Amino acid sequence: MKKLVVAFLFAAAAPLPLLAQNAPPPPIAVDPKVVALRDAALNDDYAWDITEGLTTEVGQRKAGTEAEARARVWAAAKLRQLGFANVRVEEFPVQNQVRGLESAEILAPFPQKLVVNALGNSASTGPTGITADVVGFDSVDALRLAPDSAVRGKIVFIDHHMPANQDGSGYGQFGAPRRQGPTVASLKGAVGLVIRSIGTDHNRTPHTGVMSFANGAKAIPAGALSVPDAEQLVRILKRGKPVSMRLVLESTPFEGTSGNVIAEVPGRDPSLPPILVGGHLDSWDMGTGAIDDASGVAIATAAAKRIMDAGQPLRTIRIVWFGSEEIGLFGGEDYRKRYGKLPHYAMLESDFGADKIYKVDSKLGDARKDEARMIGAALAPLGVVTGKFDAADGSDIGPMIEDGQPAIGLSQDGTRYFDLHHTSNDTLDKIDPAQLRQNVAAWTATLAVLSGGIEPVPKPSRGKRR
């Protein structure tokens, strides 16, 4: 026993700096007002009402279409009805495409139809389509390594094995077939391209998404097969016989108008930089854009509404429902042009579904680390882990974060996000109301901390009623 006691005393006498490294940070007392706002938000109905309303009364709202225009009208009316100030639409021009006939038919050796959708910026095959033999690759790199002669005049198929991860990290690496595949195939002389959908489900619902032809590559027809169809094509190719495909991907380009819808909770001190919260209003055209991104604008807006209902924040909260995110972050670009050089107190965007928030990262700068830790402490009871203090991202706000704007990243659980993303299956029934409310609670608590204090709004003195 003696030896053990000595050893223990020796350990306790270790140099102080070493011990200090492991000492817990000083305790944080979360403001009871923040706690109360957070917990009340677990009963929120605003986010559901917005998500249900937008997806039901507008449905799909592809960038630049008349449907997106109807969505802006709907959004402005809803934001006014909720009592927000300075509701406005800021328009900008965009180019996009209308989807037409789409099919991928195996003509030989085993005649059958596969389910396909055009990717954004695909060339059109016209209604009769193109017919060519299919050559398959396991990855974009395998395509790059192939001799041009193996690809020229063919329809290229690119497979991959994207996993479902909580943080959605598969989408970066395994999205390459969609992002780089069309350019690489075109430069090698392919007449068309089909990829395995960038998705983690097994439904006959292809995942579309935007791509562009780079390095002077000529636009060619480019589509996504649903995952079961891609697996079918792999099996057919494995039989070793020439595989002939007729690919029809009709698309018609148009020039249209898009826009951002903006509203505010005016702060007590209008001279202070605002807090930007948002998501994107536009969607792809196959589903009703419930998880992408009706729920995102709904979460941000519900949290701002709950702050507004509690009184007046010190800082202005600016809500932005961005337009044309899906086809190239054009709403974020327009906002950045107009306001990007002005200081913002923080930027936050919700664009990864409506499943629970599991982590909060922040990039508020070293001087505001205590504020970031306070947010972490306020969210911990919701099961949210405090992540990094030098990281945050977002789609529309991404470029402005790179410019140096402070930001908070509330990471949603993306395990099932890529089952639904950019497919016809992105519909209201995929939203879990309980997890949606957890999002609103996390956002509300975060805004309650960032807002600089919420004070009662003095009732305006009324004239006598007559």
Next chain:
Amino acid sequence: MKKLVVAFLFAAAAPLPLLAQNAPPPPIAVDPKVVALRDAALNDDYAWDITEGLTTEVGQRKAGTEAEARARVWAAAKLRQLGFANVRVEEFPVQNQVRGLESAEILAPFPQKLVVNALGNSASTGPTGITADVVGFDSVDALRLAPDSAVRGKIVFIDHHMPANQDGSGYGQFGAPRRQGPTVASLKGAVGLVIRSIGTDHNRTPHTGVMSFANGAKAIPAGALSVPDAEQLVRILKRGKPVSMRLVLESTPFEGTSGNVIAEVPGRDPSLPPILVGGHLDSWDMGTGAIDDASGVAIATAAAKRIMDAGQPLRTIRIVWFGSEEIGLFGGEDYRKRYGKLPHYAMLESDFGADKIYKVDSKLGDARKDEARMIGAALAPLGVVTGKFDAADGSDIGPMIEDGQPAIGLSQDGTRYFDLHHTSNDTLDKIDPAQLRQNVAAWTATLAVLSGGIEPVPKPSRGKRR
């Protein structure tokens, strides 16, 4: 203690008939050959090979089409390759329809497109479709109770709330909108009908299925909305504004040829009634018919193959891959006409997917109850419960069971069957290889008992090689 002992003795002295009712049945010793065949089948590859081959090399095989004809050629070749005897195709004529353009577009108050598929025997709207206001009902009974004036000239929508049950029992009651809905709507003067798909999933993949117009009802266009689309229509109708829909359901009738593909494992005593095992070869046209019913013919055939490989059974096993099941059990009807009056030793059909068998019912007659109990004992180690001794069913064989043919019912777990049934999502990736093998093991053990004993096949004496 004394009182307890007396009570116990008294109980033991209860009248014998009462005790006899509760006595366990005599123990059953399962033949080690049956056990060995059953357990070896848990490593079966035949069923997967057939399912994979038929769905990959043929794909969809709608009744009466050239695709079903290709499937018969594929089936006969496969059955010959596996070594079965008396492989033959028995053709019969059928009428069916080819699917054309299909859409259900809400024109007002919230313009958007819903996903729809025509039901079997729907009238065609032609390519321009029909436009009318939608009137919604919660059930066929609610439609029946409505005044004709509320329905005349309208497109009727019928909702329901089919649950997912292991035994598939929701399909009977909640299938009414598809089976009776079109007739009731037509007789009340509706110009068209859309139902909530008879399915338990939330994918944008409508469930088709056959129906017919009865009682002199005029054929009208009749389609199934996917479940998310039906829920969307409910929400839209709940807003209380008139809902205008343009419904396009194109279909073109044709007269074609269907047929059954038959093969045999000849028994040692050809004079004995055969055992019929089967499933159906045709499928709906949207998926590749993996669970409905490539896996069914595969399970029945794999089990027969495993018996054949073990030697020669006493009784002939006859394998039937029925044609045109989906459009009205016409394959079963053709077989019944040709052979239905001949005695069969037992009939078994697999047509409920490929998930595990959880129960065995039988209808072999009182004289063969021990045989039925023997089958139950052989299957128990696979987790199969012994069910009733006076029940068994099947789709193609159903009418012959009603005629009095003996039958065994190996019930599959149908919990997720109606997620996929009659949709584009019925593809190979939905088959769980482990559960498929459990099916083959149960079928093999059942056939091993029914076959009357398997003996080594005497090697034919060879002439000298030169």
